[in-house]
Amino acid sequence: MKISETIRPFIHLLFPPVCRACGKLLSGDPSAILCARCASQDVSLKLPVCDLCGLPVPAPADPCSFPSSSHGCIPFKPAFDCIRSAVAYENPVRELIHQFKFQGSRRVRPYLQSLFADGADRLLGNFHLDAIVPVPLHWTRHFSREFNQADVLAQSLSRHSGIPVLADAVRRCKRTYPQSRLGGKWRGRGLEAAFCPGTDAVSGLDLLLVDDVMTTGQTISACAAALRQAGAHHIVGYTLARRI
Template identity: 45%
Template sequence: MMREWKKGLWDVLFPVAELPGMMSGLGDRWCERCGEPYEGEMPEIFRCSNCAGRRWHISRARAAYRAEGAVRELIHEFKYNKEFHHLPQLTSWLEEGFERFYAEESWDALVPVPLYPLRKREREFNQAEELARMLGRRRGLSVWKVLERVKKTETQAKLRRSERLRNQKGAFCVKSGFDLKGRRLLIIDDVFTTGATVDACAQVLHQAGAEHLAVLTVARG
């Protein structure tokens, strides 16, 4: 009873910004690579203009929600105000995406996008790592912290798209001692915007031998 009341209150306070086309299912379409949703008549499989001519290292990226409204707010509060109590809700949104797009495949591990060490010290935690850990616990999946951020990049939010792509070059490497040959890895982050960050991660994982790489985020920008 109490729980239902609380849930009702939650829905009033934080109406969820649903991704058109990703939540309502039938008849809706999204870019098969980056997951950008489109409404209306679209071929079964298509690539959006953002993806045309771009060389991706991920097979696809998916999220169940847009980074709007309550979703955007909670991510922001979690990340920048250290409002850690939002983690279960954020993980539930992440898990919705997992259930919908990735649950039927087998995965060797979840790989969180790392923060640059100095930034992690400032922030005290890595949001992607926390999300991966909680999702991993819920779904019985391993979390491999195999990536290292070796370049202090500008905050992506301040950059234009072309700058974002350049900014991530050489930003990551795979820690030594990990054999990723033939592995199927699901890269985890909070928000997918241009995909530059996660694709830079995928590139080094691929170079280290990983065979199948996809991305799951709580939301997409």
């Protein structure tokens, strides 16, 4: 028996485990991170969904019910071919993503990675994919956060699917303000030339471009544009969560 297993009951007495989403005291399975109520919240997105925005539609050929421009439901012409998201950006997942991304919590990673893999099995079966590409962070943000959440998700999906990751297919050559913190009219500003091709060859490849959260789709589209510039053939955007 390891020392950590010996002292775990005492640690639990001093610091009782709580639900990572709502803070309720947990009893039972010591490895659980969510209470029964939070674990039962199903925020997964299921087919059919709109190719442009990833939101559910009534039937596969139906137009999206969120039209906002002549391009359809998102207010710009995207550089990706279609987009999918595993879950809606709602609690309990929203709180777990926050802990994963901004607090570096390793406890919540396996749960989020399993949601990401389940979503891929559910939503991506019809696509031919040569490689997975994580949306990169600017090096200054990567340095301060110490990891890229998109890279963590890409690597776990690669282990699940056997599809390789191209870690330097695209680079963030300009630091931009997080899109999620910008008001509607400012979103998309500053993303021009924010990404540029890296050293990994993507010419003729079918790519899965992954990120943690899709807000408007403009970041993932700007990243897809750089991959297009490098000759990528088909680009499917895939995020863990989608703001609705």
